[in-house]
Amino acid sequence: MFTYYLELAMRSLKRSPGLTVLMMLAIGFGVAASMTTWSVFRGVSGDPIPWKSSKLFVPQIDMWGPQQISGPGAHSGGHEPPDALDYTDAMALMHDHRATLQSAIYAVAPTVLPAGAGRSPIPVFGFGVYGEFFPMLDVPFEYGSGWQTSDDSDGAPVIVISDALNRQVFGGDNSIGRNIDLDGNDYRVIGVMKPWNPQPMFFDVVDTGGFGGEGPQVFVPLQRAIASGMANAGAINCPKGVQPSAGYAGLQQSNCVWLAYMIELGDAPAVQNYRQYLDNYARAQQNIGRFDWSPNNRLRDMRAFLDYEHVVPDDTHVSLLVALGLLLVCLVNTVGLMLAKFLRRSGEIGVRRALGASRRAIHAQFLTEAAVIGVGGGVLGLLLTAGGVLVVHRVLPPRLADLARIDPALLLLTVAVAIAASVLAGAYPTFRAARVQPAWQLKTN
Amino acid sequence: MRLPPILSALRRHKAGVLLIVLQIALTLAIVCNAIFLISQRIERVNRPTGAVEDDLIRISQTWFGAPSGDDAASVEKLDALQRTDLATLRNLPDVQDVAASTSMPLQGMIYSGTLTLNPQQTDVAVSAAYYYGDEHLRSTLGVHLIAGRDFNADEILHHTLTSDAASPVIIVSKPVADQLFPDGNALGKTVYQDGKPATIVGVVERLQTPTTAKWGSTWDYNSVLEPVRVDDASASYAVRARPGREQAVVREARKALLAVDPLRVMPDTWGIQSLSQIRDKIYRADRGMALVMGIVCLILIVVTAAGIAGLTSFWVGQRRKQIGVRRALGARKVDILHYFQIENLLIAGIGVVLGVLLAVGLNLWLMAHYEMARIPLLYVAAAVLAMLALGQVAVYVPARRASNVPPVVATRAA
Numbered sequence: 141m142f143t144y145y146l147e148l149a150m151r152s153l154k155r156s157p158g159l160t161v162l163m164m165l166a167i168g169f170g171v172a173a174s175m176t177t178w179s180v181f182r183g184v185s186g187d188p189i190p191w192k193s194s195k196l197f198v199p200q201i202d203m204w205g206p207q208q209i210s211g212p213g214a215h216s217g218g219h220e221p222p223d224a225l226d227y228t229d230a231m232a233l234m235h236d237h238r239a240t241l242q243s244a245i246y247a248v249a250p251t252v253l254p255a256g257a258g259r260s261p262i263p264v265f266g267f268g269v270y271g272e273f274f275p276m277l278d279v280p281f282e283y284g285s286g287w288q289t290s291d292d293s294d295g296a297p298v299i300v301i302s303d304a305l306n307r308q309v310f311g312g313d314n315s316i317g318r319n320i321d322l323d324g325n326d327y328r329v330i331g332v333m334k335p336w337n338p339q340p341m342f343f344d345v346v347d348t349g350g351f352g353g354e355g356p357q358v359f360v361p362l363q364r365a366i367a368s369g370m371a372n373a374g375a376i377n378c379p380k381g382v383q384p385s386a387g388y389a390g391l392q393q394s395n396c397v398w399l400a401y402m403i404e405l406g407d408a409p410a411v412q413n414y415r416q417y418l419d420n421y422a423r424a425q426q427n428i429g430r431f432d433w434s435p436n437n438r439l440r441d442m443r444a445f446l447d448y449e450h451v452v453p454d455d456t457h458v459s460l461l462v463a464l465g466l467l468l469v470c471l472v473n474t475v476g477l478m479l480a481k482f483l484r485r486s487g488e489i490g491v492r493r494a495l496g497a498s499r500r501a502i503h504a505q506f507l508t509e510a511a512v513i514g515v516g517g518g519v520l521g522l523l524l525t526a527g528g529v530l531v532v533h534r535v536l537p538p539r540l541a542d543l544a545r546i547d548p549a550l551l552l553l554t555v556a557v558a559i560a561a562s563v564l565a566g567a568y569p570t571f572r573a574a575r576v577q578p579a580w581q582l583k584t585n
Numbered sequence: 586m587r588l589p590p591i592l593s594a595l596r597r598h599k600a601g602v603l604l605i606v607l608q609i610a611l612t613l614a615i616v617c618n619a620i621f622l623i624s625q626r627i628e629r630v631n632r633p634t635g636a637v638e639d640d641l642i643r644i645s646q647t648w649f650g651a652p653s654g655d656d657a658a659s660v661e662k663l664d665a666l667q668r669t670d671l672a673t674l675r676n677l678p679d680v681q682d683v684a685a686s687t688s689m690p691l692q693g694m695i696y697s698g699t700l701t702l703n704p705q706q707t708d709v710a711v712s713a714a715y716y717y718g719d720e721h722l723r724s725t726l727g728v729h730l731i732a733g734r735d736f737n738a739d740e741i742l743h744h745t746l747t748s749d750a751a752s753p754v755i756i757v758s759k760p761v762a763d764q765l766f767p768d769g770n771a772l773g774k775t776v777y778q779d780g781k782p783a784t785i786v787g788v789v790e791r792l793q794t795p796t797t798a799k800w801g802s803t804w805d806y807n808s809v810l811e812p813v814r815v816d817d818a819s820a821s822y823a824v825r826a827r828p829g830r831e832q833a834v835v836r837e838a839r840k841a842l843l844a845v846d847p848l849r850v851m852p853d854t855w856g857i858q859s860l861s862q863i864r865d866k867i868y869r870a871d872r873g874m875a876l877v878m879g880i881v882c883l884i885l886i887v888v889t890a891a892g893i894a895g896l897t898s899f900w901v902g903q904r905r906k907q908i909g910v911r912r913a914l915g916a917r918k919v920d921i922l923h924y925f926q927i928e929n930l931l932i933a934g935i936g937v938v939l940g941v942l943l944a945v946g947l948n949l950w951l952m953a954h955y956e957m958a959r960i961p962l963l964y965v966a967a968a969v970l971a972m973l974a975l976g977q978v979a980v981y982v983p984a985r986r987a988s989n990v991p992p993v994v995a996t997r998a999a
Binding site for chain 1: 607889891900
């Protein structure tokens, strides 16, 4: 029976090619616009560490007080604490060590000088972190591993390097135990990562903006990096009117914020305990007179923090919404056109009904026709989506566009949405068509 | 033309009418918000920086194994490196002017602070971006001086950014002067930069801050020129090429600077960039967004017009017999044409009323959730007229066809 309906549908569509093409175009454009913007949205809103993101948290402490409600690093609207930590509080949290795993983090941009004469220095990008950073974020290693807690406290000159840097400097060999020159200081390679470039770079979105780049190339012990004067490559945000005094010492003593901080907590009670701990900490600071305001802390999980930081650009959200609006208009449009098309065939329906076709059969026939339009729209949508993604790559900043990919899932979704949309659009016109009274039609014609 | 017959005809096509109304309303709501968004982006991209952008180049580089800058001697070493670079650049044949300059409009790297009228910082507080540089900074950027004077060579300090030294003299942009001194006599006054005194010796007309980010958008033209050559392992320079020699200077400068120190880090991606390249990069997202919105609007308008035309054609086909009867009873062609045009105007009229509500609602929702301004009524009004016109254009062809139905149809069976 289905092939018969298919044949009827094809015949009907051929009879009014203009209307058919119009409906397919509407579905095709609507779906393609939605899928193109979806591909960007999916790229930038993905969870970079889905198996663990619910256990990772970002503590925020208000060390500036209620007077400081604007400026970089602070969010307007309500009184939110700064989105990074100052040195004093970050170190206090590290020292208290209340989470399962934790690490203060700061961005560095040192220069590597490969061994051998005549080789030019390589500017690299990375982070000063604590040893717990690696197990906390499940950083994958090709050779070796991260460093021990003792290396943190001893300020050991060890380094974890990226797979790419290992190839550049050591030709891709197992370089564990070899030395690498960073800003004129020797560091011993203790681990070589597998290619690792989470997008967004969730552990320090404040400094990286979240997207882009080839991934971090070096990780060094935070205390070692500070001791050797490795400059902070990220933002330093100070409350209004505060200017840290000279050198790292000045920065460390100031309440300017420049450290990202991430912790892992096992379960809900642990989260509750940590919140309690943060409040107790802030209250203790209040008691010793460092803060003259009551505790104002946040403990957002990683995804909530990414939302809070607007890591997915507003533009991406708005584009997706507008494209979905376009799809809706295309659907309404298709409903109207199908209604016209189906009811124009009232005579044919009357004859089929009079010859014994049930309402069910009419439903099946017209929904088949709608689905055929959906397939046509879907194929068109595939082509247009491919074109759309190409356009996106040309017009959007590479850091976002690079995340918009065409893959089998997107292609499948495009066709599925097209067919679902046109069957949905066909539902009401089909219902109307099936209600055509055979006697009335036969009489007037 | 009387309305009752049109209204009673419409009542017989409730579903079709409703669909067109809905489509017009949604299209209006989306298109006028999208066009507003596009116009805002265009305005943002086209706003002037205050610098003369043609032939302006930024060089940013890091010396490998540079002195630490922790003690006076190493600060002097860093400064000597920087002065050598500046002299090297100045000697290039295609270079017109060159300055030490930590920042550049649109480039993103920003130093900022707060200016107040008293050291206790209790009065007006004005946020501003600090452009550290030497006596050539203003002229190299091509910023227009409207009052006072440039820095003298002997006023230029050099120190690290974390130094406690204050800038005794500064040049401020007009918005900074106006916000600090609404009465307009900023010149010669002493203000406090993060608590340290400085005298305003010059006022420039306009200089955008280096950031285009949201958090700096409330003071995006608050800039201060600081007479300081900043000593650091990295240094940045502003270079003005002779007219039309920008690309030549980019090549010459790279060669000359690498000849002085082959180990310096000055990658192709950000080491030497013209301001037009910087502008291109920073506004790419805005242009992309405007383009995407433009494409969506175009599709929407075409789809809606096609939908109106398609459905009207169907109605014309359905009513051939009635049209024939009317023609036989004496209606002129133009009466039939007007009938369909007025019918469309009615439907579109209901559509735009609903559309205006939707458009304002959508705008309010976007304002609540995203960075979006309140839509001016002018945009809504223009969109209303455009949608009504679109309806008339779309209905014209089928209405013409209807008016060409001959009266003789009335006598035929179906």
